[in-house]
Amino acid sequence: MAADPMRIRAQAQGDKAVVRVLMSHEMETGQRKDSAGKTIPAWFIQEVTAAHNGKTVLNAEWGPAVSKNPFLQFTIKGAKAGDKITVNWVDNRGEKRSDEATVT
Amino acid sequence: MKALWIGAAGLMGLALLPVQAQKSSADAIAEYRKMLEDGNPADLFEAKGEALWKQKRGPKNASLESCDLGKGPGVVKGAFVELPRHFVDTKKVQDLESRLVTCMSTLQGLNADEIAKTPFGRGEQENVTALATYVAAASRGLRFNLPQAHAEERRMYEIGKRVFYFRGGPYDFSCASCHGEDGKRIRLQDLPNLNKNPGDGIGFAAWPAYRVSNGQMWGMQLRLNDCYRQQRFPYPGFGSEATIAVSTYMGVNAKGAESIAPSIKR
Numbered sequence: 001m002a003a004d005p006m007r008i009r010a011q012a013q014g015d016k017a018v019v020r021v022l023m024s025h026e027m028e029t030g031q032r033k034d035s036a037g038k039t040i041p042a043w044f045i046q047e048v049t050a051a052h053n054g055k056t057v058l059n060a061e062w063g064p065a066v067s068k069n070p071f072l073q074f075t076i077k078g079a080k081a082g083d084k085i086t087v088n089w090v091d092n093r094g095e096k097r098s099d100e101a102t103v104t
Numbered sequence: 105m106k107a108l109w110i111g112a113a114g115l116m117g118l119a120l121l122p123v124q125a126q127k128s129s130a131d132a133i134a135e136y137r138k139m140l141e142d143g144n145p146a147d148l149f150e151a152k153g154e155a156l157w158k159q160k161r162g163p164k165n166a167s168l169e170s171c172d173l174g175k176g177p178g179v180v181k182g183a184f185v186e187l188p189r190h191f192v193d194t195k196k197v198q199d200l201e202s203r204l205v206t207c208m209s210t211l212q213g214l215n216a217d218e219i220a221k222t223p224f225g226r227g228e229q230e231n232v233t234a235l236a237t238y239v240a241a242a243s244r245g246l247r248f249n250l251p252q253a254h255a256e257e258r259r260m261y262e263i264g265k266r267v268f269y270f271r272g273g274p275y276d277f278s279c280a281s282c283h284g285e286d287g288k289r290i291r292l293q294d295l296p297n298l299n300k301n302p303g304d305g306i307g308f309a310a311w312p313a314y315r316v317s318n319g320q321m322w323g324m325q326l327r328l329n330d331c332y333r334q335q336r337f338p339y340p341g342f343g344s345e346a347t348i349a350v351s352t353y354m355g356v357n358a359k360g361a362e363s364i365a366p367s368i369k370r
Contacts, residue, residue: 067319
């Protein structure tokens with residue numbers, strides 16, 4: 001895994017947990033041109049999955065509309081302190097990143 | 105950001121329900137900034153900076169953990185709100201970024217001149233920015249208290265004041281043209297008065313910051329570089345005396361202001 005790590009914070013709030021993820025990614029749309037006039041190739045996260053104690057709870061398909069260094073926030077019903085949250089992403093180059101956090 | 109916009113749309117919907125007077129542009133901007141607070145990508149640079157601080161690198165294969173940022177070797181917390189300051193070993197007043205380069209050179213054997221010549225956002229300059237973000241974050245919430253005990257520190261303050269008021273370039277601008285009075289703004293961007301303490305988390309107390317509009321992490325050196333670009337001045341050298349002097353002027357004026365660095369900007 002060459003990409004920079006994600007920052008994941010998961011906080012228990014009553015019977016749910018709020019998960020906040022900050023991903024490090026250029027998210028190039030493929031529309032920009034560099035100073036020489038050449039198009040900068042598209043490079044963006046295509047798939048995001050999140051799991052709670054091993055069970056998939058979120059599945060997302062992203063495209064070039066999502067900005068650089070994406071921030072994602074979601075709530076998991078029934079998650080409590082100590083539970084393990086894993087977030088994965090795969091981009092259009094096939095690079096991936098997986099990080100985990102514990103619900104506080 | 106997509107997820108954030110859906111949340112934001114919900115927020116705006118709720119805000120429109122009660123009948124109220126037209127929201128001022130300042131209020132709207134404050135609301136936009138509040139929405140951006142969570143998930144500040146500066147956190148990613150802070151994490152990277154922390155890793156770089158501890159990692160053994162360079163020809164000397166050493167970490168930066170014994171770097172003296174003014175409060176003793178290895179002391180990171182509280183260092184940011186006392187910079188720029190005078191350093192005995194280099195015999196000059198240095199700001200955070202130039203001091204980090206000094207440490208990268210003396211402790212790690214990296215070439216300080218090469219780093220100074222590297223454009224922002226590339227190579228080792230990217231690392232300097234990440235390190236500066238990490239050091240600044242360690243002082244979040246603390247109040248600026250730059251030392252002025254040393255004669256050099258006072259001299260740099262006076263030079264900084266003159267640099268602040270120096271008019272030049274094709275528009276005859278000085279720093280004071282934009283930042284010399286209360287209540288000024290450029291389009292929707294408020295301009296703090298940097299002749300005094302502009303308030304907690306404003307001006308000198310808000311940088312390094314992540315700029316959402318171009319997705320870049322900016323330290324004070326880049327912020328000043330861009331100010332000079334906007335004034336159509338020649339670019340100052342990285343860590344030049346002029347930039348350190350003007351930083352000293354702003355930092356001393358900001359005494360007592362709470363640092364919110366690294367923050368998030370439009």
